[in-house]
Amino acid sequence: MxxxxxxxxxxxxxxxxxxxxxxxxxxxxxxxxxxxxxxxxxxxxxxxxxxxxxxxxxxxxxxxxxxxxxxxxxxxxxxxxxxxxxxxxxxxxxxxxxxxxxxxxxxxxxxxxxxxxxxxxxxxxxxxxxxxxxxxxxxxxxxxFTLDQAAPVAGRHADELPEQGVVGGNTFVIPIGPQHPALKEPGHFEFTVDGEIVTAARMRLGYAHRGIEKAAESRNWIQNLYLFERVCGICSHTHAMAYSLGVEKLAQVEAPPRAQAIRELVAGLERVHSHLLWLGVAAHEAGFDTLFMYSWRDRETVMNLLEQITGNRVNYSANLLGGVKCDIGPEQAKAVKEGLTYLETRIRHYLEVVTTDVMFLNRTRNIGTISFDEAVRFGLLGPTARASGLVRDVRVEAPYGAYGHFPVSAVTETNGDLEARCEVRLKELLVSCFTMRTIVDNLPEGPLTVRMPRKIPAGETISRIEAPRGELFYFIKSNGGETPARIHIRTPSLCNWVSVLEKAVGRQLADVPMLIAGMDPCFSCNDRVVTVTRPGSNENWSWKQLREYGIEYYKR
Amino acid sequence: MNTFTSLFTLLIFPAGLTLMLVGMFYEWIDRKLVARFQNRVGPRWFQPFADTLKLFAKEQIKPAIVNPYLFFGLPIAALAGALTAALYVPLMGLNPASNFPGDLIVTIYLLSLPTMCVGLAGWNTSGRFSLIGATRTLTQLFAYEAPFLLAMLGPALVAGSWQINTINGYAQNHWLIFTQPVGFIVALIGLMGKLELPPFDAPEAETEIVAGALTEYSGRGLAMFKISRSVELIIGLSLVSSFYLGGLNGIPSFLFKSLALLLVMSVLQVLLTRLRIDQTVGLWWRFGAILVLAQLLVMILWKGLAL
Structure with a gap:
């Protein structure tokens, strides 16, 4: 249809x-x-x-x-x-x-x-x-809303846990987070366990709130590009890309084909970096540190490529409103192709490891299985959904940017367990590598940017992009001014949490970190809405102080 | 033996201080090997010593609701158990400091003492991670203890003695790894279970329960638990190599054989994914125990028929 x-x-x-x-x-x-x-x-x-x-x-x-x-x-x-x-x-x-x-x-x-x-x-x-x-x-x-409304209220606390977390009999509450070795980012989970079996789960987010959505309303369209890039440290490019595509749509400007292709290329490299990082984390949660160390070593290859192309390792800052900043010259093209060749061999190797290593399969096969129907009901997105056979991939369903010219195919598995989630992510990297090679070989000629107006015409638009973790949703509203009226971000992790909380119940405690890691959660993506600088807090720095601190810091 | 030599043997060499130092050095070798296999740089040679010194210099924080006698006593008991076990073992390939008929059984039980102490310590501190860790430590103890004991029983049976020294003497003429391969494998893997090395590190799986039973321990208490584990490593390596790898008769043979075993153990640590506690128990009782029992049965039958 x-x-x-x-x-x-x-x-x-x-x-x-x-x-x-x-x-x-x-x-x-x-x-x-x-x-x-x-x-x-x-x-x-x-x-x-x-x-x-x-x-x-x-x-x-x-x-x-x-x-x-x-x-x-x-x-x-x-x-x-x-x-x-x-x-x-x-x-x-x-x-x-x-x-x-x-x-x-x-x-x-x-x-x-x-x-x-x-x-x-x-x-x-x-x-x-x-x-x-x-x-x-x-x-x-x-x-x-003004800041002085938000003065902390003393004595308002979260629901107190029973003494020692003992709920009764052999039942405990095991807290995971906000500071816990299993989590590299702050989130809080409480798993009620009876012996080793999880009987209830609840979660709490918001430990890394930076108030980005609110902050966006007081910054102009160009400043916001850099702000949104900082929503997430892993998929920074996709956030900036979703924002740029949305704003360009509102302004009725289209970035030149070469810029679109470079955006897709950087997004592809970012996906490789994100998934290899995830593989390492998942292996570590399962207690297979060797795979963790190796996959992170190989991730350096793609980090170096990103640095060579954009100049940065984390917030690549490749996008501009109306184009991209960085070009792919012959030197970069060669480096990318060499890097991809190496990465493809390594990814094939990891694919073999996660599908054949008996001890690792002990921890992944038939664990946390989500059937197709459950995936639909939970509203899963991204690789987590695709592992259950549900095709949710914006790149395929609604191609944006250059994905029309350089298409990717959706990779799906049917088992829906942790093994399938490993497989989907790795196979999808092979597809990505293939597409990136095509892009480098057939990069359209032409300019990198087009002119953007400073004021964006009034209107509302929705920009959807496939981030490494699933569909990223940007709702952008302009009143025709220099600053946006409202930008709402819905990150993929938020949609996938339901599956973790539902699936943890009845499983062993030992499987829980794997289940959490299985959906590749991104806490900083979830947490973005609240202003954290509040009156009465010592860490209430003015913009000027912060700027001076930054300059001083780098002088040293 | 006069008092002075006894004290020297007990406190300085080969038991006591030397044993602890060698234990830490072996710990470093293990960590370094694992690191190199995992493509990491790994610690420098003095890292375990530095860690221990640092821990001893630090305050030991006592949780509010623990029994203080148990809290401070258990690390000492663990270390004492491990050091006492060392007296009956041909450490560094030298003659055991002491021996009597049946010291094998005593040694094996003394070797379990540190694990029991860790379990009790976890129960005593009653933190949630500690409790789960303690349960897992003790569950794992019941899983590997019997197969490990049976694997040690094989050499004792053929040597016709319960005395470690006699078995060591017998083993110097018989490489039991070839005649009792199952026993050797179970003993080696049992040793890894005892030391809670990967893949048997579920009791201290950091991604679930932080540091398991020892989560609440710091400073001296933690250091003593760590040392008793290093000591256990040396004793275990000595036992397995003296029983199965042609006995120990001097420092070179000890170094060569125990380091070879350590290499195998570190390769296994690198290659294997952590087992869930139910998988550990299943592995030991479904395979380990049954295989060793079968081997023992064959040996008993064979011995009976030969007589």
């Missing part, structure tokens, strides 16, 4: 609740509905298997209108249908859809904490993102 047919079908499904239909872009359909009709509308789309719930965006339309808007984005291939619900500030309550679509619980909790939406039927009051001592009824993403 093409986009038109998909959107017509969605319109038909939603006809009985439809109050107004808007077509903001050629691949998008916005249907305005009433809050009470939400569950019925979602059920209709869900039962007709029209796409999946990709993200839920909350918008504060400003103090003037005293209204907020909730946007439920469903994606099916390249087509996006958004359910728009307008609600007044003082009564922003919606029915929860978490029982129909489990990943929605994370989206709803985010909106509940950040914007003050109320979800009837969600029944989770504990915080996922905001600090425990954050005051009640203060919502950082509201338009009228």
């Amino acid at each position: 093409n986009i038109e047919q998909l959107l017509t079908q969605a319109e038909g499904l939603l006809a009985s609740w439809n109050k107004e239909t808007i077509r903001p872009e050629s691949n998008r359909l916005d249907v305005v509905i009433a809050g009470d009709d939400l569950r019925a509308a979602v059920t209709a789309l869900h039962e007709a298997h029209w796409g999946y719930l990709s993200a839920v965006t909350g918008l504060d339309l400003g103090p003037a209108s005293a209204q907020m808007e909730a946007l439920y984005h469903f994606c099916s291939g390249p087509a996006i249908t958004s359910l728009r619900i307008r609600l007044p500030h003082d009564n922003a309550s919606l029915p929860s859809i978490a029982d129909i679509l489990p990943p929605a619980s994370f989206f709803e909790r985010e909106m509940q904490e950040m914007l003050g939406f109320k979800f009837s039927g969600l029944n989770i009051s504990e915080r996922l993102f905001l600090p425990d001592d954050w005051p009640e009824d203060v919502y950082p993403m509201r338009a009228n």
Whole structure:
């Protein structure tokens, strides 16, 4: 089905609740509905298997209108249908859809904490993102939020754990995180174990909140490019690319073909780096440190390539609004091809290791198996979904940038266990390597950048990109000014958490780190919304102080 | 033997101080080998000594709710157990400091003492990671202990003695690794289990339970547990090489044979993925114990028929 047919079908499904239909872009359909009709509308789309719930965006339309808007984005291939619900500030309550679509619980909790939406039927009051001592009824993403509202409230703590974590009998609560050797980033999990068997799981995020979404609203379009690159240290390029593509779409500017190809090339290298890093972490969680050391050694090859092309190892800063900064000359092309040849041999070797090493298979085969139906129900994304046979790959479903000219094929496995997740990631790297080689050989000639206006025309756009961990979703709204009105990011890890919490129950404690690692979580991606510099805190540095500190630091 | 020589034997050479130093040196060799196999640089030669010195110099933090006698006593008991076991073993290929008929059984039980102490220490500190670690340590103890004992029993049976020194003498004329290969493999892997080396490091799997039973230990207590493990390593290597690798009759033969064993052990550590605790227990009881028992049965039958 093409986009038109998909959107017509969605319109038909939603006809009985439809109050107004808007077509903001050629691949998008916005249907305005009433809050009470939400569950019925979602059920209709869900039962007709029209796409999946990709993200839920909350918008504060400003103090003037005293209204907020909730946007439920469903994606099916390249087509996006958004359910728009307008609600007044003082009564922003919606029915929860978490029982129909489990990943929605994370989206709803985010909106509940950040914007003050109320979800009837969600029944989770504990915080996922905001600090425990954050005051009640203060919502950082509201338009009228000011820092002095956020003074820490003494005495407001998380639910106290029972003494010693002993729940009764042989049952303990094992805390993993926020500081724990299994986690390289801060997150908090509590696994209730009976002996060695996990009987309950809960999680808490938000330890690395930097308030990037809020910060974006006070920076101009160009500054934000660098800000969003810092959402994640592993997939920095994909964030910058998603942002650039979105802003370019709003400005109706298209980056030249050569720039698009270079973007895809850097994204490919980044995927190699990310997946090799993941393989090492997964091997370490399983207690196979040799694989960890070797895969990280080989990851250096791709890190060096990235450095040679862009000049940086982590935040590559390859993108510009309207193009890219770095070119691929003959020297870089040669280095990339040599590097890829080496990496391909190594990746083939690792593929052999993860599929034949008996001791490693002991820890991966038939563990944490997610069936196809469960993958659909949990709303999984990226390699985690593809390991269960569910094709969720934006590069294939809705090609963006240069992916139309240099296509990749989706790699899927059917077993859905940890072994399949290893296989999918490694095989996908081989596909990536092949595509990158093609790009280097057939790089289109032409300029690297086009001119971008400083002010971006008013409008809303959605930019979806396949990050190494799955679909990355950017919702960008401009009021026609020099700064964006709202940028909402939904990272792939957020959608995949449901699977970990559901699958850990009933497994052995020893499998839990593997299960967490199996979806390749990225905590800093999840954590981005809250301002952490608050009055009354010693670490409240002004921008000027921070800048001076940075200059002083590098003088030494 | 006058008091002075006894004290010298007990405290300085070959047991006591020398044993600890050699133990730490072997620990360094193991760490260095594993590091090189894993493409890492690895520690410098004095790293284990420096670690130990540093730990001894540091404060030992006592959790609020522990039994203090157990908390401070257990590391001492563990180290004492390991050092006492050393008296009956041909350390560095020299004659054992002491021996009596049946010292093999005593030695093997003294060797389990450090593990028991670690288990008790984990239970005593009652942190959540410690408790899970202690449970795993003790579960693993019950898994490898019997097969390890049976594997030590094989050489004793053919030598017709329960005295380590006699078995060592017998083994110098018989390379039992060839006649009892199953026993050798079980003994070697049992030793790795005893020392909680990968793939048997589930009791201290850092990605799940931080440092297992010893999570709450710091300073001197931790240092003593670490030393008792190094001592155990030397004793274990001495036992296995004297029983299965043609006996020990001098420092060169000790160095050569124990280092060869250590090399094999470090290769195994590098190649194998950590076993879950249920997999460890399954491995020992489904394969280890049954294979050794079968070998013992064959030996008993053969001996009986030959007589």
